[in-house]
Amino acid sequence: MSHHIVEVRNLQHVYPDGTIAIKDVSFRITHGESVAIIGANGAGKSTLLQHLNGCLEPTGGDIRIGDTPLFKSTLPDIRRTVGMVFQNPDDQLFMPTVFDDVAFGPLNLGLSGEHVVKRVADALDQVGAGHLRDKPPYHLSGGEKKRVAIATVLAMSPDILVMDEPTSGLDPFARRQLMELLREFHHTKIFTSHDLDMVLELCERTIILHEGVIMADGSTGAIFKNDELLATCRLEKPLSMQICPLCSNKHPM
Amino acid sequence: MTSINAAVIDLKRLELMADGNSLIHLLDARAKVLVTLIFIISVVSFGRYELACLFPFFIFPAVMIALANLPPLYIARKILLLCPFVLMVGLFNPIFDRAVLYQVGHIGVSGGCISLFSLLIRSLLTLGAAFILVGTTGFTAICQALERLGIPQIFAVQLLFLHRYIFVLADETGRASRARELRSCGKKGLGVVSFGSLVGHLLLRTWQKAERIHTAMLARGFVGQFYTSRESRFGASELYFLLGWSSLFIALRYFDISGTLGGLVTGIAP
Numbered sequence: 342m343s344h345h346i347v348e349v350r351n352l353q354h355v356y357p358d359g360t361i362a363i364k365d366v367s368f369r370i371t372h373g374e375s376v377a378i379i380g381a382n383g384a385g386k387s388t389l390l391q392h393l394n395g396c397l398e399p400t401g402g403d404i405r406i407g408d409t410p411l412f413k414s415t416l417p418d419i420r421r422t423v424g425m426v427f428q429n430p431d432d433q434l435f436m437p438t439v440f441d442d443v444a445f446g447p448l449n450l451g452l453s454g455e456h457v458v459k460r461v462a463d464a465l466d467q468v469g470a471g472h473l474r475d476k477p478p479y480h481l482s483g484g485e486k487k488r489v490a491i492a493t494v495l496a497m498s499p500d501i502l503v504m505d506e507p508t509s510g511l512d513p514f515a516r517r518q519l520m521e522l523l524r525e526f527h528h529t530k531i532f533t534s535h536d537l538d539m540v541l542e543l544c545e546r547t548i549i550l551h552e553g554v555i556m557a558d559g560s561t562g563a564i565f566k567n568d569e570l571l572a573t574c575r576l577e578k579p580l581s582m583q584i585c586p587l588c589s590n591k592h593p594m
Numbered sequence: 595m596t597s598i599n600a601a602v603i604d605l606k607r608l609e610l611m612a613d614g615n616s617l618i619h620l621l622d623a624r625a626k627v628l629v630t631l632i633f634i635i636s637v638v639s640f641g642r643y644e645l646a647c648l649f650p651f652f653i654f655p656a657v658m659i660a661l662a663n664l665p666p667l668y669i670a671r672k673i674l675l676l677c678p679f680v681l682m683v684g685l686f687n688p689i690f691d692r693a694v695l696y697q698v699g700h701i702g703v704s705g706g707c708i709s710l711f712s713l714l715i716r717s718l719l720t721l722g723a724a725f726i727l728v729g730t731t732g733f734t735a736i737c738q739a740l741e742r743l744g745i746p747q748i749f750a751v752q753l754l755f756l757h758r759y760i761f762v763l764a765d766e767t768g769r770a771s772r773a774r775e776l777r778s779c780g781k782k783g784l785g786v787v788s789f790g791s792l793v794g795h796l797l798l799r800t801w802q803k804a805e806r807i808h809t810a811m812l813a814r815g816f817v818g819q820f821y822t823s824r825e826s827r828f829g830a831s832e833l834y835f836l837l838g839w840s841s842l843f844i845a846l847r848y849f850d851i852s853g854t855l856g857g858l859v860t861g862i863a864p
Contacts, residue, residue: 391809394813396809396812396813417815417817420812420813420814420815421815424813425810425813427806427809427810429806431762431803432803432806432807432809432810433810435755435758435759435807435810435811436754436758437733437734437737437754437757437758438734445811445814445816446814446815448821449814449815449816449817449821450815475613477609477734477758478758479606479758479761479762480606493814494814497814497815
């Protein structure tokens with residue numbers, strides 16, 4: 342099952358305008374791990390994520406997905422292995438109906454007829470969106486769009502699931518539903534998020550990025566207890582780890 | 595920007611109508627596209643002074659609206675919204691073309707008036723047919739039908755993308771425009787200058803969005819070819835529908851039914 346391993350060594354990325362987004366990043370994520378990549382705005386999270394399926398080309402260093410190094414020639418294989426869910430589902434749902442959108446990936450993989458229909462049905466069922474099959478994406482709510490966006494990726498049977506800000510823009514109920522859904526996936530999962538409570542619940546490991554370098558890589562619980570580290574990286578503890586303002590009489594009532 | 599938002603909601607309503615399950619809705623989109631095309635060609639191919647021959651063609655929208663359970667008032671309102679543009683096109687006909695063609699009592703009706711009126715009737719018919727087609731088929735199915743009828747895939751895909759993102763762009767335009775209005779305090783808000791910059795921003799944002807969509811497509815294995823898995827069937831009912839309507843349109847085009855009927859009635863009546 343070595344397909345499920347993500348290895349990044351001395352990754353660097355400089356944008357054409359000279360901005361250094363990633364200075365030197367190395368990590369190894371193994372099979373079945375659930376890892377959060379957190380950091381302040383502009384820390385390089387999204388840039389890092391876009392390298393994992395070859396949307397951006399590294400300026401230096403290398404990336405391996407399983408035994409396959411990321412090159413132009415290996416891109417099709419890597420893109421099937423690494424499923425990427427974008428932050429804004431409107432960027433991801435571009436086909437006329439939910440069915441067409443979920444079928445887009447499998448059809449590109451060369452599947453046909455019944456296989457595609459089955460893949461689509463399975464993926465939609467997995468995210469509880471079977472009833473949305475024939476709807477156009479612009480008629481869906483934010484939560485529904487997010488679920489369908491995940492289904493579009495699941496339909497390609499990826500080994501690794503990469504998600505950029507999965508809970509952003511969702512109401513509390515939709516957020517909770519999505520978290521329960523993600524908990525059930527047994528893929529290797531990599532998230533970026535500012536929703537640190539979600540990180541605490543779903544990810545056993547956390548990587549903190551700060552100004553293009555890794556400031557910490559370790560167990561989520563230990564990292565969130567380190568106040569000094571969090572303050573340096575412009576982060577703070579998840580709400581659930583902070584003292585309750587009501588019980589501790591700090592609330593100005 | 596209530597007008598933009600209202601227009602989007604209105605467009606969505608027309609799209610939702612296509613979800614119906616009447617006899618007409620269930621027909622293959624290709625049959626409906628072909629019938630509408632033949633209808634439009636028949637209607638626009640009449641001479642500019644032809645008027646009476648056009649009226650029998652109203653049978654098509656009437657029957658289609660009735661069979662497909664479409665709201666006639668809604669369709670009528672949509673057509674009326676476009677009528678000012680038609681009027682603009684034909685506005686000068688009565689001024690330049692003053693030759694009297696008919697005499698009604700003491701009033702002479704000029705060729706310009708007849709051609710303007712004929713233009714209006716033709717627009718009502720063709721616009722009505724187009725709205726009925728979208729309302730019974732849906733834009734997506736129409737694009738797919740056009741592709742299966744042989745138009746290059748790249749055009750069909752362009753149309754589909756246009757339709758998909760018109761809603762996103764309209765939303766963005768609405769928001770940007772509202773933000774501008776709110777900060778102009780009821781005045782013009784720097785007028786054209788700020789408006790130009792707003793449009794420029796929208797263009798750049800569209801560009802960035804296009805890049806993100808392309809990335810999303812690449813991430814799912816896109817290599818330049820669009821595959822569709824939709825199955826459709828051009829069966830007997832589609833064939834009857836196509837043959838029935840097209841023979842009627844061709845008959846109405848070549849035989850002056852209203853003239854014959856009129857002659858019959860006036861011939862019998864004293």
